[in-house]
Amino acid sequence: MLTLALMRSFVRQLRFSLAITERDLRSLYKGSVLGLSWLFLRPFVYTVGYVLIIMFVLKVRPGNGVSTLDYTLHILSGMIAWQPLQRSLEEAPSLVRERMEVLRQIVYPIETLPVSSIIISLIPAGVTFLIYAALAVLQTQLTWSVLLLPIPVLLLTLLLTGAAWIFMVGGVVVRDLREVVAVLMGIFVFLSPVLLTPEMTGELLWNIILINPLAHVVLCFRDVLQGTFHPVSWIIFVGLTAIILLSGAFIMARVKLMIYELI
């Protein structure tokens, strides 16, 4: 019951959360000359930089007739899923601490804290998607399945919300959580389908990589972007989202008030 009530209050507060997101976005670049354009400029420059380095400096050829451009598209499609995952999971443990002063003095819907962090983490992924789409059109590889992109994005948002609730609570008690998550996500990006292909790793390593449930999140995004289909990955993605979201809400609902005592 508590869990349901928490999720209902989360939905009711969406409008408030969006206004707070707007505030956070504005405060990020307030007073700078280019202002909010930085939000798009930074991921754009980075991604274009990656693409140029992969294509013209590293000239990666994974073999089996896969061209460098194909591999670039492979990486970009993986990054679209990985960027928001990495960023919002890293930020989640310190969400409460960063707003401690406000939380101490104002009755604040603490469960809405992840919203602005997640939305802001989706923006660079959006920029990466645009670059991906442009390159894919050039390669005539863009498939109609791209129209289904909102489905994995929605699932990812729900997954991140649940995970952020768990990490928020964890971060109140164990400060080190932020660093642990950052290190793990930094390593996993190299051991995930973002950079690797089954051809590069061989069957054994690939299966080990697939133990990490986050690998399936990447595969599902790639399914939609590149018109492939991995049914098992979808089952894992949906199941994972449901489990994390419910357990996050379960924990959050129970410790919501107690957090105030511990900060």
Add this chain to the structure above:
Amino acid sequence: MTEIVIDVQAVEKHFYRFRNPITGALRRMFRVKPRPGTYEIFRAVDGVSFSVRRGEVVGIIGANGSGKTTLLKMIAGLLPVDAGSISVRGRVHALLALGMGINPEFSGRENIFYGGLLLGMSRAEIAEKLPAIVEFAELGEFIDQPFRTYSSGMRARLLFSISMSITPEILIVDEALATGDVAFVQKCFHHVSQLLSRGVTMLFVSHSISQVRQFCSRCIVLEKGRLVFDGDTDAAIAHYISGQHRQLREQTFSGNLGPPMLGTGEVVINSMHLESNGVRILEVVIGEPFALVIEGMSKTDLAAVRICCEVYTQKSPVTFSYLPLPVAVFGAEEAAAPFVLKKGKWRIRIDLAAFTGGDGMYRIDVEMFPARTDYHFSYETCYCYYRRALEFNAIYRDPRLFGRGVLAELPVAKLAVETDC
């Protein structure tokens, strides 16, 4: 009788300090009973019960650390309750601190918008109130400048105006009412009075006795987390001040004054108190007569002794001024006259025609020394010196009449009005 809107029943709040901050905090978080010996417990609020009816204004007073803010936070829903229950009916707004969510880069207008959002207002509500807030804050054309460029007075005014823009049913205020210049403080008081006249229920924590007196008809007094008094404001303030005195006395002199802090110790003061019409008092009413009674003993016969009482003021709750120098000595002629003290107990009574200082807390330092013409006072050679021998509170006969910003009441001998001249 109107309905009860805040009902606090036997509420307790315990703060834990765990040996192991991680497992301890996790146990606390999920309300698993911690193992004995792994924690220390501090009872911030201990068995407090009271109820507030609609439209009542209740002051909460008590020394620092007596649990006032903890209690308010529990009522506002900002802290879990460990035992007992709190039920609140109506939209509560807690003003525990000003300036929440202020971004110095944002303009005044943006800060009003997002500040209002954090206070629980909707976009439309804020847009509707914006002109009133800007007007109240007296910001004029600065409203679109970044907050960081504001003067400290402008900042205080803006923050207060944002907080005051809410339309609560129940208002919880913690020490937030004293910001900005005198005129603005008065404006805020006026605003609060208006809210109150509209039937808003208010819980008000303040160290400023005059503010409490101005707004509250009823007060509760907390002492070390326990409710020690609940009732009429004047009685509550007397209770609080006597408690403060008792504590100070206990801290400094453990019951009575005892041996002097400095001096030769030939004279010892045992006790000191203030009297008015033969009754012991803790509060001196400005402009009215009172007496200082000192009892003590001397160890030898002393032919000529002088007594000097220096009065120091602490921060005045009304004028907010500090006067760290002695503001007064008791009488130049009468009390400065030398007198004889025989060996044994004695009693000195100094009658004062009127208290002519401003309001606030005062302390009296007393020194007794030889009255020889060639004697130069020093702390080592005087008979006795007591710092903070007595503390008292001075109040205006009618705070509304004298207003704020008054340092002293000048005694008027006669008011003569002539017409037809």
